[in-house]
Structures are given as structure tokens and as C-alpha cells.
Amino acid sequence: MIRVQSEDFDVGAEIAALHGDGVGAVASFTGAVRGDAGLTLEHYPGMTEREIARHVEEARKRWPLLGVTIVHRIGRLEPGANIVLVAVASAHRDPAFRACEFLMDYLKTKAPFWKREGGEWVEAKASDEDAAKRWSQL
Amino acid sequence: MIRVQSEDFDVGAEIAALHGDGVGAVASFTGAVRGDAGLTLEHYPGMTEREIARHVEEARKRWPLLGVTIVHRIGRLEPGANIVLVAVASAHRDPAFRACEFLMDYLKTKAPFWKREGGEWVEAKASDEDAAKRWSQL
Amino acid sequence: MTLLYFAWVRQKLGKGQEEIEPSSEMKTVNDLIAWLVARDAEYAEVFADPSRLRVAVNQDHVSFDAPVHANDEVAFFPPVTGG
Amino acid sequence: MTLLYFAWVRQKLGKGQEEIEPSSEMKTVNDLIAWLVARDAEYAEVFADPSRLRVAVNQDHVSFDAPVHANDEVAFFPPVTGG
Numbered sequence: 001m002i003r004v005q006s007e008d009f010d011v012g013a014e015i016a017a018l019h020g021d022g023v024g025a026v027a028s029f030t031g032a033v034r035g036d037a038g039l040t041l042e043h044y045p046g047m048t049e050r051e052i053a054r055h056v057e058e059a060r061k062r063w064p065l066l067g068v069t070i071v072h073r074i075g076r077l078e079p080g081a082n083i084v085l086v087a088v089a090s091a092h093r094d095p096a097f098r099a100c101e102f103l104m105d106y107l108k109t110k111a112p113f114w115k116r117e118g119g120e121w122v123e124a125k126a127s128d129e130d131a132a133k134r135w136s137q138l
Numbered sequence: 139m140i141r142v143q144s145e146d147f148d149v150g151a152e153i154a155a156l157h158g159d160g161v162g163a164v165a166s167f168t169g170a171v172r173g174d175a176g177l178t179l180e181h182y183p184g185m186t187e188r189e190i191a192r193h194v195e196e197a198r199k200r201w202p203l204l205g206v207t208i209v210h211r212i213g214r215l216e217p218g219a220n221i222v223l224v225a226v227a228s229a230h231r232d233p234a235f236r237a238c239e240f241l242m243d244y245l246k247t248k249a250p251f252w253k254r255e256g257g258e259w260v261e262a263k264a265s266d267e268d269a270a271k272r273w274s275q276l
Numbered sequence: 277m278t279l280l281y282f283a284w285v286r287q288k289l290g291k292g293q294e295e296i297e298p299s300s301e302m303k304t305v306n307d308l309i310a311w312l313v314a315r316d317a318e319y320a321e322v323f324a325d326p327s328r329l330r331v332a333v334n335q336d337h338v339s340f341d342a343p344v345h346a347n348d349e350v351a352f353f354p355p356v357t358g359g
Numbered sequence: 360m361t362l363l364y365f366a367w368v369r370q371k372l373g374k375g376q377e378e379i380e381p382s383s384e385m386k387t388v389n390d391l392i393a394w395l396v397a398r399d400a401e402y403a404e405v406f407a408d409p410s411r412l413r414v415a416v417n418q419d420h421v422s423f424d425a426p427v428h429a430n431d432e433v434a435f436f437p438p439v440t441g442g
Binding site: 031041042043044046047050051072083084104107108109110111112113114115116121122123124128 | 280282283284286332335337351353354355356357358359
């Protein structure tokens with residue numbers, strides 16, 4: 001399940017919804033706004049969902065997953081606010097952890113979101129590009 | 139914060155409690171009971187908390203962490219029930235993911251818990267030992 | 277052809293979207309950029325250093341030598357910073 | 360010396376804890392095991408294959424050649440399966 005929304009999300013409810021038949025492990029990542037300035041998030045509607053869906057599909061090919069939830073917020077986000085949730089369910093912990101990291105690395109480098117912080121556009125980090133390269137190109 | 143308890147835990151509340159000043163990333167793992175038989179979990183009171191605390195301390199030495207929560211349940215657990223939560227807060231995702239996996243690998247191989255499923259004691263898995271060896275011995 | 281601009285590209289050009297009639301010589305993203313740069317100084321500024329930009333054609337990331345066609349949706353934006 | 364037993368070790372011995380008076384020759388965990396095995400057939404069965412067991416002295420994982428002392432807490436159990 002992929003959602004791009006301005007509203008906050010309920011991490012516990014999203015993780016609970018992934019538990020079910022055969023699920024022994026849910027790995028999750030939640031990103032939050034650091035610093036005092038808050039963030040504004042812009043995205044490319046349509047391409048964002050498409051790009052995320054493509055990477056979820058790729059993750060499902062690579063690992064035996066039983067569920068994936070990705071929620072990414074857009075618009076104005078105050079300090080401390082949730083930005084993103086990636087949660088992955090599997091029978092065992094290793095595929096859940098691997099797929100969760102894989103999806104985060106691709107969200108950071110391929111999903112068309114842009115952060116603005118205190119009037120400045122946040123610069124992309126080379127370290128994020130390097131992290132995504134671990135998985136080799138799709 | 140380390141807790142060993144028979145009661146269930148609230149994943150969302152535990153993760154929310156880790157967010158705060160400087161926290162940009164929370165990686166979490168929740169383990170649940172697979173199969174139809176349920177589980178009974180026995181532990182070594184005292185040593186369990188001590189062993190977990192030692193590994194949390196080691197994780198804090200290895201990575202710049204801003205918070206760690208580990209909750210492990212004991213006693214009778216029904217199918218689908220939560221068993222364990224490991225949640226790790228940091229400024230960035232990489233230390234949070236690394237420490238979360240490290241702690242899970244050590245919980246699996248060093249923390250004195252034993253699972254019984256349908257009258258049989260669950261056998262330890264060599265794959266868990268191998269996973270823990272990735273981090274080299276403490 | 278629909279052109280989309282995001283983040284500082286959108287801000288510098290003062291618009292997020294425009295429609296253009298591509299010429300028949302416009303075969304690739306690079307050709308499109310050359311055509312835009314020739315049209316107006318604002319574009320020249322935005323496209324001065326293409327290494328600062330990324331491009332998507334019909335919502336797929338592509339390189340600057342990728343082909344473009346009359347009915348394509350072409351988006352220009354800085355490297356992404358979500359997650 | 361306090362001995363603790365967990366999981367199937369506890370079940371086979373029919374107890375989770377006992378106090379013993381160690382002899383002065385009992386220097387290591389291996390010596391303790393030999394002493395227990397000599398005492399009763401149930402122990403002989405439990406300790407028949409030490410590779411199936413793990414041991415902690417004063418709540419630290421140790422090897423079977425680790426020293427033991429009169430006031431130690433020594434625990435025997437199978438490889439752990441939590442998490």
C-alpha cells in the first residue's frame with residue numbers, strides 16, 4: 001500500500017495492519033523532521049506513486065515479502081513531524097530488513113520529492129546515491 | 139529502555155516516544171508468532187535484562203544513537219501475537235538500521251529466552267548464529 | 277509536448293508547467309534543452325549546468341540523450357531529496 | 360553454589376534450581392558437570408552431549424572450561440531461541 005498525503009500517519013496502526021498469516025517479522029523505518037525550521041515537501045504527482053510502486057515490485061521480486069506499506073507526506077511539516085514510513089512484512093527478519101533498507105535507499109534517490117528548509121532547497125547527498133548503488137541499478 | 143513482560147506492547151507509542159530532538163530516523167523490528175500453535179516463552183530473569191543491556195551499550199558505542207527501546211514478551215503467546223520490539227532512534231537512517239539489526243541478531247543468539255511450540259522446545263538455528271557473527275564477537 | 281518544472285527549477289522559471297510545439301529537429305532531451313535555452317535567458321540560466329538537473333520523460337527517469345516525441349511529458353528537476 | 364536449569368534441561372531434571380556444596384576439587388564447569396553426572400543418572404542423560412548445552416556463570420555466557428567458585432550462580436540451558 002502506497003500513499004502520498006499531507007496528513008500525518010499512525011505508525012502503530014500501519015505496522016499492526018501488516019501482521020497476519022505467516023508474518024513473523026515487520027521491519028519499519030520512520031523519518032522525522034530534524035532541526036527547528038520545519039520542512040516543505042514538493043513532489044511530482046503521478047510519477048511519485050509510479051516510481052515507488054516500481055521499487056516495491058522490484059523488492060517483491062528480490063525477497064519473499066508478505067506486505068509493504070509506504071506513506072510519504074508532502075506540504076508543510078513542522079519540526080519533529082513524521083515524514084515517511086516504510087514498513088515491510090515477511091516470515092523472517094532478514095528479508096524484512098533488507099527490503100526496508102532497499103526501499104528507503106530508493107525513496108531517497110529516485111522518488112521525485114524535494115525538501116525545502118527555511119527558504120532553501122535541500123541539496124541531495126552523495127552518500128544517499130552511494131547507498132542506493134549497493135543494490136545495483138534496476 | 140529495556141522491558142521483559144508478559145503484557146502486549148504498543149508499537150506506535152514506543153516508536154513515537156523515541157522521536158524527539160535531533161531524531162531523524164527510527165528503525166524498528168517487531169516479531170510476531172507464526173503458525174497456529176502459539177508459543178510459550180521462558181527466560182532467565184536477571185541475566186536476560188543484563189545481556190540485553192550489555193548489547194544496547196555495545197550498540198551505543200558503535201553507532202551514534204539517540205534512543206533504544208527493547209520490549210520482549212514472555213509466557214503464553216497466541217498466534218499472531220507480538221513477541222519482540224526493537225526500535226532504535228538516530229539522526230540518520232544508516233546507524234538506526236545497523237543498530238536495530240545488530241540488536242535483533244544478538245537477541246536471537248545471546249539473550250536467554252527459550253520458545254516452546256506445541257509441547258516441543260524450538261531448536262536454535264545455525265543461520266541465527268551466522269547472522270550474529272557478521273558483527274564479530276563482543 | 278508538456279514541460280514540467282519542480283523545486284528551484286519551477287521557482288526560477290516562475291512556472292510549473294507549459295505546453296510547447298516541438299520542432300521536427302527536436303529528437304532528444306538535449307535538443308529540447310538547446311531549443312529552450314535559445315528561446316529565453318531564464319532558460320539559459322536554469323540549464324547552464326545540466327549536471328545540477330535531472331530529467332524524466334513520461335514519468336521515467338532518463339538521461340539527457342533520451343528521445344523525446346511531440347506528445348511526451350518532460351519534467352526537469354534537481355536531484356530528489358525525499359525520504 | 361546455586362544451579363539453575365532452563366527449558367528442556369529444567370523439564371528433564373524436574374527442577375529449575377538447586378543448591379549444592381561443591382567439593383574443593385571442583386575448579387571448572389567441566390568439573391561441576393562430572394560431579395553432577397556421577398551423582399545421578401538423570402544428570403548423565405542431560406549432560407550426555409554437552410554440545411547441546413550452554414552455560415552461564417553469574418549470568419555471563421562462558422565456556423565449559425570456565426572457573427566456578429563456591430558462591431557462583433551456574434545456569435545450564437539449551438541454545439537460546441528468543442527474539
